Amino acid sequence: MTNAAPLNNYDDEAVGRITAFVEQLTGGKVVALERLVRWRPSWFVDVESEGTVRRLHLRGDRGGDVSIFPDLKREADVIALLHSQGLPVPEIYGYLADPPCIVMEAIEGTRDFSALDAATKSAIGRVYMQAVAAMHRLPVEPFAVAGVHRPEGAEAIALVGLDAYMPHYRRTKSRPEPLLEFVIGWLRRNVPRHRDRASFIQFDSGQYLVDQGAMTKLYDFEFSMIGDPLVDIATMGMRNSYEPLGAPLPDLVRYYEEATGEPVDHDAVVFHVLQFSLLGTMQFTGTVGRPCPGDPHSVYLMFDLALRRSILLALSHLTGDPLPELPPLEQRTGDNAPLLAKLVDTLGSLPVTGEAAEAHKAQVAELIEWVQRADDHGAEMIARNIADVSALLGRRFDRWADAAEALEAHILKAGPEEDAVLINLLATIEERRLQLFGPTKLGEAACHVVLPATLPD
Helix, strand or coil, rough: CCCCCCCCCCHHHHHHHHHHHHHHHHCCEEEEEECCCCCCCCEEEEEEEEEEEEEEEECCCCCCCCCCCCHHHHHHHHHHHHHHHCCCEEEEEEEECCCCCEEEECCCCCCCCCCCCCCHHHHHHHHHHHHHHHHHHHHHHHHHHHCCCCCCCHHHHHCCHHHHHHHHHHHHCCCCCCCHHHHHHHHHHHHCCCCCCCCCCCCCEEEEEEEEEEEEEEEECCCCCCCCCCCHHHHHHHHCCCCCCCCHHHHHHHHHHHHHHHCCCCCHHHHHHHHHHHHHHHHHHHHHHHHCCCHCCCHHHHHHHHHHHHHHHHHHHHHHHCCCCCCCCCCCCCCCCHHHHHHHHHHCCCCCCHHHHHHHHHHHHHHHHHHHHHHHHHHHHHHHHHHHHHHCCCCCCCCHHHHHHHHHHHHHHHHHHHHHHHHHHHHHHHCCCCCHHHCCCHHHHHHHHCCCCCCCC
């Protein structure tokens, strides 16, 4: 049996307890344990019993301080409930409380659609959207009984995600967030009040596998809620920009309309794109501003930059306010360039063994590249941001932290008549950051963010 590398709080002793639990649960013997190289602990485990070997999947807790629903058992209970109602999801075999771990069916398949022809992708997409529609038709009462919050009324249904994320955001917030505070206020003022029917939703949608030209099962219900079903259309559309779902998104939307018998409200979809982009940023901003030991900080920086870009695109679409066009950055080499170059050289010469160690080394290299860009252009960006905030507020600031705090305070008091001016300023600040870090490996995703195209061309 191969040993899993320690990750977060899952050290060798914890993995041993998980192994013993799996053997007790199945009555078999663990003969192989494969740690998956991901930003949360998970494994494939092979269990031998009566001469046959069965593969299971183990899903651990992500750790750190970024979980909206920190009780992993909530997800296990939700998946078990979905399975009992005939939805194509993994079967849950058991749950271990210490360390937190779900023991579930291992799903066959891949996320890679590249070998499939268009007709097969279309057929898979239709089956997938039928499954999503079937999930949205489920009665919500069993989920409410299982502890999933059930919102009442159009505003609560539309903003169920925001209300769920807000306690985490307020508790972990580590710096002023003018953009996030503006969008929170804008969403509350612009709820689609005609959408007053709630469904069980995956919330972070578009996650399913295919095998031998067919869909196998949906997975990952960590953030599932009861809310507007169009949240799932919005989030699968966002995922489609970096993890293609096979069939074109407009076709998937059409299959969903056929399965539900109702037209999709495309502006409501963009509203939920804006909200989901905001929530992802709220989820990670605390640790981005003040990194926690053991967190995959490079991953969170990548998320943060890409999600802020998505916020701007959705906000511009919904308000009609265009995003600013900025002049290109002048080429410049930072004062610490020689030292950072030596750091890159030293890292490259460090011997590492194993896939997990290689992944950690790559993350360090990504962080160094990020720091190099900050060294080259960061001071110039900060100076311009301070000047713009000073011009708006009529006060001089020497530090960006003070300017950002004052801008946030102004936003919290501002009325909708200031929206256009504030959107332009906030977009300028964020677009400068994209200029700065977009050319890095971590910035690639942000440079390719687009609004989900739910309508055909």
